Amino acid sequence: MTPDSETELAEVVRTTDGPLRIIGGGTRSVGRPVTGEALSVAGLSGVTLHEPGALTLVARAGTPVAEVEEVLAGAGQRLPFEPVDHRALLGTEGQPTLGGMVAANASGPRRVQAGACRDFLLGVRFVDGSGEVVKNGGRVMKNVTGYDLVKLMAGSWGTLGVLTEVSFKVLPRTAEVATLRLRGLSDDDAVRALTAGLGSPFEVTGAAHDPQAGETMLRIEGFADSVAYRAGRLGDVLAPFGEVEVERDPEHVRAAWRRVRDVEAFADRAGDVWRVSVKPSDGPELARRAGAEAVLYDWGGGLVWLLTPEGRDLRPRIDGLKGHATLVRAAEATRASIAPFPPEPAPVAALTTGLRRKFDPRGILNPGLMD
Numbered sequence: 001m002t003p004d005s006e007t008e009l010a011e012v013v014r015t016t017d018g019p020l021r022i023i024g025g026g027t028r029s030v031g032r033p034v035t036g037e038a039l040s041v042a043g044l045s046g047v048t049l050h051e052p053g054a055l056t057l058v059a060r061a062g063t064p065v066a067e068v069e070e071v072l073a074g075a076g077q078r079l080p081f082e083p084v085d086h087r088a089l090l091g092t093e094g095q096p097t098l099g100g101m102v103a104a105n106a107s108g109p110r111r112v113q114a115g116a117c118r119d120f121l122l123g124v125r126f127v128d129g130s131g132e133v134v135k136n137g138g139r140v141m142k143n144v145t146g147y148d149l150v151k152l153m154a155g156s157w158g159t160l161g162v163l164t165e166v167s168f169k170v171l172p173r174t175a176e177v178a179t180l181r182l183r184g185l186s187d188d189d190a191v192r193a194l195t196a197g198l199g200s201p202f203e204v205t206g207a208a209h210d211p212q213a214g215e216t217m218l219r220i221e222g223f224a225d226s227v228a229y230r231a232g233r234l235g236d237v238l239a240p241f242g243e244v245e246v247e248r249d250p251e252h253v254r255a256a257w258r259r260v261r262d263v264e265a266f267a268d269r270a271g272d273v274w275r276v277s278v279k280p281s282d283g284p285e286l287a288r289r290a291g292a293e294a295v296l297y298d299w300g301g302g303l304v305w306l307l308t309p310e311g312r313d314l315r316p317r318i319d320g321l322k323g324h325a326t327l328v329r330a331a332e333a334t335r336a337s338i339a340p341f342p343p344e345p346a347p348v349a350a351l352t353t354g355l356r357r358k359f360d361p362r363g364i365l366n367p368g369l370m371d
Contacts, residue, residue: 006044010133046063082110179206266296291317
């Protein structure tokens with residue numbers, strides 16, 4: 001089913017007599033397999049408002065992310081949180097949509113400095129499990145009406161409601177960019193270097209380490225003179241860790257951070273993929289315990305991507321380390337037997353259950369996906 005209006009979508013949800021599998025662009029197949037009739041928001045597409053001077057954009061949930069980025073680029077702006085494109089990693093096709101991006105809270109390397117998708121979400125419209133249309137939030141940052149509910153929809157994976165429209169705060173694109181690169185560091189030294197860079201006053205907007213490539217990278221952005229000055233000063237901070245290379249070619253820099261953002265190194269390799277959020281200093285120990293075939297560190301070491309043998313439950317191996325492990329890619333049988341999303345403490349689980357019952361009393365929206 002592909003409704004072409006919010007009213008039609010609400011009627012579909014209101015009158016359905018079975019579970020619904022919510023689809024945006026079909027590119028983010030994370031979570032447990034969902035049985036039910038497919039309900040696509042692809043028919044709800046298009047940018048409905050863009051006010052460059054107010055740094056705001058409103059678009060329907062089925063709008064391709066690429067279309068939004070093109071509109072913003074025409075005004076010298078961008079989505080600040082650098083949304084992840086999961087297609088290469090998950091082997092999916094189609095076009096990532098704005099609603100799917102919000103539902104997954106898909107945030108890339110710049111999150112370490114700018115914040116996550118939910119931090120820039122100003123307002124939402126969605127259809128809840130009863131078929132009622134809910135509007136929450138606004139179009140400007142100072143309008144905080146219902147702000148917590150707006151943020152709640154980010155990362156809910158379609159289990160609380162079917163998004164129909166979202167509004168964002170956007171930011172200007174930067175004029176220049178540079179990557180500072182160290183080579184051959186151990187994981188422990190790499191995390192120390194990333195921590196030193198992020199702790200400096202030079203506004204690092206990306207901090208990643210790829211042990212397979214032997215590269216440790218930090219990114220800075222801004223006006224040309226500022227980037228040149230900060231690159232030099234940041235190089236002094238990093239000098240104790242080894243020789244520092246500076247890359248200023250914008251195409252090369254963008255390509256390098258796209259590889260980190262989309263975890264391209266794991267795309268064509270067999271195995272399960274885990275995404276683990278931990279304290280950066282625990283990242284190397286996590287990798288050692290995991291026995292992974294490949295590792296990628298982002299967010300200064302606070303986000304660790306692991307490629308592991310198929311069907312292995314990672315969580316018992318890293319028990320005792322504080323963090324959250326999400327199974328991002330695996331066969332359906334593995335996702336059915338191992339909870340893809342991290343188990344919640346009992347009090348949090350009770351709140352989650354209560355919210356789902358409130359917004360989806362019949363339990364028809366992506367049932368079982370996050371269980």
